[in-house]
Amino acid sequence: MSNPVLAEVFRANLVESRHRGAVAVADADGATVLAIGDVATPVFPRSAVKALQALPLIETGAADRYGFGDEELALACASHSGEPGHVAVAERMLASAGLDASVLRCGAHWPMSQAAATELARRGEPTALHNNCSGKHAGFLCDACGIGVDPTDYWRPQHPVQRHVRGVLENLTGASLTDARCAIDGCSVPTWAIPLQNLAVGFAKFATGRGLSPERARAAARLRTACAAKPWHVAGTGRFCTEIMQLFGARVFVKTGAEGVYCGALPELGLGIALKCDDGAGRASQAVMAAIIARFLPLSDAEQAALARFTQPSLRNWNGFEIGAIRVTAAI
Amino acid sequence: MSNPVLAEVFRANLVESRHRGAVAVADADGATVLAIGDVATPVFPRSAVKALQALPLIETGAADRYGFGDEELALACASHSGEPGHVAVAERMLASAGLDASVLRCGAHWPMSQAAATELARRGEPTALHNNCSGKHAGFLCDACGIGVDPTDYWRPQHPVQRHVRGVLENLTGASLTDARCAIDGCSVPTWAIPLQNLAVGFAKFATGRGLSPERARAAARLRTACAAKPWHVAGTGRFCTEIMQLFGARVFVKTGAEGVYCGALPELGLGIALKCDDGAGRASQAVMAAIIARFLPLSDAEQAALARFTQPSLRNWNGFEIGAIRVTAAI
Secondary structure (H helix, E strand, O other): OOOOEEEEEEEOOEEEEEEEEEEEEEEOOOOEEEEEOOOOOEEOOHHHHHHHHOHHHHHOOHHHHOOOOHHHHHHHOOOOOOOHHHHHHHHHHHHHOOOOHHHOOOOOOOOOOHHHHHHHHHHOOOOHHHOOOHHHHHHHHHHHHHOOOOOOOOOOOOOHHHHHHHHHHHHHHOOOOOHHHEEEOOOOOEEEOEEHHHHHHHHHHHHHOOOOOHHHHHHHHHHHHHHHHOHHHHOOOOOHHHHHHHHHHHHOEEEEEOOOEEEEEEHHHOEEEEEEEOOOOHHHHHHHHHHHHHHHOOOOHHHHHHHHHHHOOEEEOOOOOEEEEEEEOOOO | OOOOEEEEEEEOOEEEEEEEEEEEEEEOOOOEEEEEOOOOOEEOOHHHHHHHHOHHHHHOOHHHHOOOOHHHHHHHOOOOOOOHHHHHHHHHHHHHOOOOHHHOOOOOOOOOOHHHHHHHHHHOOOOHHHOOOHHHHHHHHHHHHHOOOOOOOOOOOOOHHHHHHHHHHHHHHOOOOOHHHEEEOOOOOEEEOEEHHHHHHHHHHHHHOOOOOHHHHHHHHHHHHHHHHOHHHHOOOOOHHHHHHHHHHHHOEEEEEOOOEEEEEEHHHOEEEEEEEOOOOHHHHHHHHHHHHHHHOOOOHHHHHHHHHHHOOEEEOOOOOEEEEEEEOOOO
16 A cells, blocks of 8 residues: 655756655545545544634633634634744633643744744743644633633543543544544644544534534634634744635635644535645645645636645745745646 | 655554655675665765765865864764854864855855754854855865865856866766756755665765775775764764764764765775655654664664664654654565
């Protein structure tokens, strides 16, 4: 079993590197619209399912209780760049539940944004607020406080918050999330391996509400609206998820995950998308996601032109010389 | 044609990502000792051939003229982390030829070392001296000054310095470096695509001097001695190349290149090594290089134990929890 090459990295006119992977596109009834490579073996979706992990925050009433708007809800779905605006919203979310950064258990890392990291280095050191997952963790903590349970161990698999998340993931994807499929994510919460086919169906449900309880469908719509309204809060300056959602608004939802995963939704078509590059390469998975959007979504000439820099990104060296490009293969 | 999986990245007990690639091990007479995957298609060796690119610096007499010792020669072979000690040696090399950083054409980037980048951010911005290639570029510039040619365009393919480098690469690898195989490297000098098999033979010659002119063999020995004596200057704190050469001294030469390339030499066995991960992943290529060393080099129990953390590195998340490991496959 060998997945096809989905993207090639050119230096001058020669292929320097190549990325294999698998792609699933499905509707909310479970019908496969596109399957490239192995879409049946479970893969860790990592941060690509943050929007599904954020559904309990709304379903429990915690988001309303703490008066969360689009910025807070988008940040709860985010792998953010640790820019000052991201940090401020995470802090605000925690403060609304009477908490501060000391309760975050995601660990600290330097902001993904080089500019934010440089600016921070001039003043101090990173905290857990700068972790790209701090919005998700703030959401978990607010959820715990909202339902009146001790938030201390909010990140452990057996905590009510994570049990609720697990149930949501099983409901949307139809996958059985056994302990044998559970691992620890980069930010220490559980991550369960789920087949791409199931993830695509899950995001089709997220996109449409079909097959979900009315309450869950409303929560999904509210998260999609928040991410479409505040795409900068979902990632950050110059990031793929942000720029794609700035370009397409509510027509496209996309979310990156570590190790080459991307999940997405095309609500007007009722489709969900899930893909992974075998080797974990983000540069390839985002080019492939852009190509999948281009393949399915009806685009104006202007949109097609705008999308080209994501489907065929040019590569530049430290002097800014164009030295090559990434090209998605005919497999897509 | 599909190269085998050389390394698997585990999260808990499941394979999360996998890396394919090819490996060549050869002797200086051109005999293949090991060939895994496609070792015949040209690949860009990138920085993995810096030691070969540094041979002219000695052969022209420039290194002697400017009084270069082990630190300068090791830095000329380096992809360094931009730590203060690296920057100081690059500056010293340039000063010895009456030059300063303004002549470097490698471009500026933040130090690879997070600690060095943080420290630098507190004082200023990166310059070309912090570029991981600044030692190589300083070597090129000193070479040009040493032979009395205008150094201005030292990075262009038609400059005498690069023409000399091209001849050296052709001599050691036996590959014909046509313009169709030439691309621009990250630091803007030419990089020529060369089959792994030829690169392995080239590094076997570098390791032994066999098949080289006496002058070139002496230059190779001097560079190997310099890198073995000053491995920190070849990479930096905590880096694979540095730690492996600290561990084995003159018994092992290793050098990383971008996009998953590694070249190396085992002088006592007369062997050269060249490998590339198809997808460009450095994490896999260094585990594979460690496994190749373990396979061929006679090791004491202590050395075997010390090498284990490179052949099977454990992976930790932002909280320091062990979440998985990289494991080299049975293909090696």
